[in-house]
Amino acid sequence: MKKSVIIGIAGGSASGKSSISRRLKERYENTNSVVIIRQDDYYKDQKNKTMEERVKTNYDHPFAFDNDLFVAQLKQLMAGVAIEKPVYDFVVHTRSEETEHIEPSDVIVIEGLFILEDEQLRDLCDIRIFVDTDDDIRFIRRLIRDVKKRGRTIDSVIEQYTTTVKVMHNTFIEPSRKYADIIIPEGGHNQVAIDLLTTKISSIIQENML
Numbered sequence: 001m002k003k004s005v006i007i008g009i010a011g012g013s014a015s016g017k018s019s020i021s022r023r024l025k026e027r028y029e030n031t032n033s034v035v036i037i038r039q040d041d042y043y044k045d046q047k048n049k050t051m052e053e054r055v056k057t058n059y060d061h062p063f064a065f066d067n068d069l070f071v072a073q074l075k076q077l078m079a080g081v082a083i084e085k086p087v088y089d090f091v092v093h094t095r096s097e098e099t100e101h102i103e104p105s106d107v108i109v110i111e112g113l114f115i116l117e118d119e120q121l122r123d124l125c126d127i128r129i130f131v132d133t134d135d136d137i138r139f140i141r142r143l144i145r146d147v148k149k150r151g152r153t154i155d156s157v158i159e160q161y162t163t164t165v166k167v168m169h170n171t172f173i174e175p176s177r178k179y180a181d182i183i184i185p186e187g188g189h190n191q192v193a194i195d196l197l198t199t200k201i202s203s204i205i206q207e208n209m210l
């Protein structure tokens, strides 16, 4: 295998980063050519904190992540070495006991809030994407998702959004949009964007086979 190509997908919470990444991966389901790595899995471990303390953490500040581990593991994959990726559990706000074994692949899609904000991560990306979805749409999507899938109450989602998520988004995430090569409006169901990216990924895989 030649050099892995890294596609970085950034954007605000609930903008549609994970949905786009999933749709890309689906096209290559039965191959080992494309792997997705979520920055969310590199949230710092909080096992030593109580649940009460964990709820108070600002999860929308860059310091909430162990980006050194993220970068180190990406470099390992690029050097052709498999990794044991941490797995984050949103319901209990900490790393789970399990890890996920990831093999090197032609295309590594990395997705997360700070992929373009963090200089080290940004520099590792060959293609930089920002998913641009209006704040009100993101809030509605997050409310539904966090209640259904992340064990939250409506009140807690509103409280977290108004105290940290919104201001951190405006401070760190929105400004990182300027580093993008491509901006995808509306997130997960943008079929044209998904088709264009799929064409690009297929050509990378074919080149690697030559």
Ligand SMILES: Nc1ncnc2c1ncn2[C@@H]1O[C@H](COP(=O)(O)OP(=O)(O)O)[C@@H](O)[C@H]1O
Binding pocket: 011, 012, 013, 014, 015, 016, 017, 018, 019, 020, 141, 142, 145, 186, 187, 188, 189, 190
């Ligand atoms: N274009 C879209 N239209 C409607 N719902 C969407 C769209 N894109 C994503 N969603 C939904 O919004 C929620 C957040 O999307 P997700 O991909 O998890 O965002 P992110 O990874 O950026 O936080 C999910 O429940 C997803 O199904």
Ligand SMILES: O=c1ccn([C@@H]2O[C@H](COP(=O)(O)O)[C@@H](O)[C@H]2O)c(=O)[nH]1
Binding pocket: 012, 013, 014, 018, 040, 043, 059, 060, 089, 090, 092, 093, 094, 112, 113, 160, 165
């Ligand atoms: O323990 C945690 C960790 C993160 N969050 C929130 O999740 C989002 C990031 O996930 P997206 O899939 O990009 O929305 C972030 O905005 C944090 O506020 C959390 O609530 N608890």
